[in-house]
Amino acid sequence: MSTQNSLFSGSIVALITPMNSHGCIDFDTLEKLVEYHIDAGTDAIVSVGTTGESATLSIEENVKVIEKTVELAKGRIPVIAGTGANATSEAIMMTKLLRDSGVAGCLSVVPYYNKPTQEGMYQHFKAIAECTDLPQILYNVPGRTGSDMKPETVARLAKIKNIIGIKEATGDVSRITEIKKLAGDDFIVLSGDDATGLEAMKLGAEGVISVTNNLAAKDMAEICHLARAGEFSKAEAINARLMALHHDLFVESNPIPVKWAAYRLGLIKSPFLRLPLTVLSESAQPKVEAALKTAGLL
Template sequence: MSTQLKGTGVALVTPFNPDGSVDYSGLKNLIEHLIAGGVEYLVPMGTTGETATLSKEEKQKIFDFVLETNNKRVPLVAGIGGNNTVAIAEQVKNFNSEGFSAILSVSPYYNKPIQEGIYQHYKIVAENAPLPIILYNVPGRTGSNMTAETTLRLAELPNIIGIKEASGNFEQFMEIIKYKPKDFLFISGDDGLALPMISLGADGVISVVGNAFPKDFSAMIRKCLEGKFDEARLLHYKLTDIINMLFAEGSPAGVKTFLKELGICGQTVRLPLVNVSSTLETKIVNAVKNY
């Protein structure tokens, strides 16, 4: 399990038609683009997929579509998380896990639980899940940080196999990597920090920029994992301006604009998200032309 989820996972965007409905043709284009680009696995229904604005029925249809389109070519990790522990435990318990390798579950947001609350939330979710759980710490979105101590406590539970870390705190990264169980996955949740995180011992990344530029980004991650940092740095710096543009006005609005310019899918997002400004869109158009 841990081996197949090393390298580059991509947090899939959910393409929408101009009327706001799910664009399954665009989603198929995206999946083919990513697999052809050499990414190691796909992560539908994470934050990048705008799950907060999708209905239960839409999420299930997207899971089914990704599963069918992928057709066992690469591993799949399902995004299932939230801030109602009982509801999330029920969702994972009833999830049809066939064809999926793991569940990525975000730390509870908005409620701002203390560390013991985060621990108990994940303990209950893991006990009910038919698949291994990957923790997801992203304080910028959740409003609370899961500390290294809590992560290491959770790493001892039998059905928790890794963490996607997006706190930006290198002291925290290093403490987890230093003391984690050997087979516990440490995954970068920040595209721009993936190279230094792997140099410290991370196992890969779950990426946003990988939606648009899977070939170069996944090649960069593979070079890092092989210890070829001189070669990896060339690709890292080729992508840094793009990564900055991609997040300048929020995700996934930025990456969807890149995908539109690449001819993969449209740039429609659902409110309360809005499209990027015309100024940023012009920069993105030029970046794609000059890439």
Template sequence: MLQGSLVAIVTPMKDNGELDFAALESLIEWHIESGTAGIVIVGTTGESPTVSVEEHKELIAATVKYTRGRVAVIAGTGANSTAEAIELTRYAESVGADYSLSVVPYYNKPTQQGMYEHFKAIAEAVSIPIILYNVPGRTVADLANDTVIKLSVISNIVGIKDATADLYRASDLFSRVPANFACYTGDDGSAAAFMLMGGHGVISVTANVAPALMAQLCHHAIQGDTKIARAVNDKLLALHRDLFVEANPIPVKWALAEMGKMSGYIRLPLTALSEQHHDTIRAALRRADIV
């Protein structure tokens, strides 16, 4: 089972808005050196809503190429169209991604039965292992634990990213899913508690700027080393909070630019981080000893 810090990696872009593959390769190398267990490409943090289908595919293929099998590649392949989600997932499988991450359909507000049929149809169309992604704060639709349990018996639906930050809900899920079903949180702020309770890792925004610390946090929390996990998490608390002062990935792309890792260009309708938050992000980076 894949465990640990899985970075929801940003999509670097040049100042003219084009994809910056050289910067992406450099970020991936940094993550591998820092202990990141997996690269989640073209998720929410990767600006999946504003990359074209062609760019989406290029990013997945490039990530598989750059990782060279050294860490897992989890390809964001979700869509609010089941047919499009199948197309993207088939593509990810064809170029060698290790997993797909499939978000609950957004905007069209399916029922629980609709969500079940959506994910079942994707799973039946491919062999690649699928990780479900529930983030009701963005999709409006909320994948209920009962529906996750129904989906967990499908052989290639192997896990879930739960971004609700609801630890009671997580505890209920841990007690009901099969033993080989992976549970990841999508909320950095509650990730330590989630893993100490039995979760298998985090699909992290914070890991974009603090990959080594997030890898350490995950290792100690999964091992049940509460004292060390808390100490590491204390260094990261400000980042967990302040990387969301504006909509993700606005702050984290600004932070990476501040660190000299890439351009901070972000596509409309998102805009650059408001100047009033610059010192807040700098302070959070200093608290984590990153700058």
């Protein structure tokens, strides 16, 4: 793997965007979260992805949070910018706005709601890649977008120089092998599903872009680093303890549970999310709390 591509491997956090009870971004807490991940051994940060509430932040806020995260990181940890949109023109605009921001690369989601064809997806990502020199990581998450980018389309896109990898969040680990076979071993495949992340790494995924990492950063770093070293039995022992958390952080729509859990652990000051997302329901809170206890975090 090239030096550039090695920036995008291991334990990568899909970072929450902390807000106060009025919905304003809490930059003081953001600084604490960045330090928490650097201290824990997290390998990279995804700023303003799905877990970072990109959908309810304005373009200006998206850019501000990403730039602030880069500033706070001070070169100690790579920052990957969430730049996806379902309008190609908007995704291009976001990518261009971050050209000189210092981000290591961009994470760009399959267009949601408008359900493009495979050819439409190809042309969308090709147009974005051609507008920038920044490394591009594709993001396939059919459960949220309503569209599934097939491995054959990924392989076509892998031929474009600065499209270097994919976050594959179907939870279907057979996809890892298929994409590697079609796109080549140099193409980075990252799991976007915590529950199957370790299995994906056994099959050749370079790392995990993780929601659980927001809460159990040291454990997730250890799992990924052990897996990268081929020490799967040790990684499995830690991962088993986190499995309830991997599942129950999706008991309601992400990032509802992870924000409540981060608040419960004192990592953020408020569990606030912007509408249409609401704070974790009282009926779901005991389930998430139990998963935190099983994980050894409470």
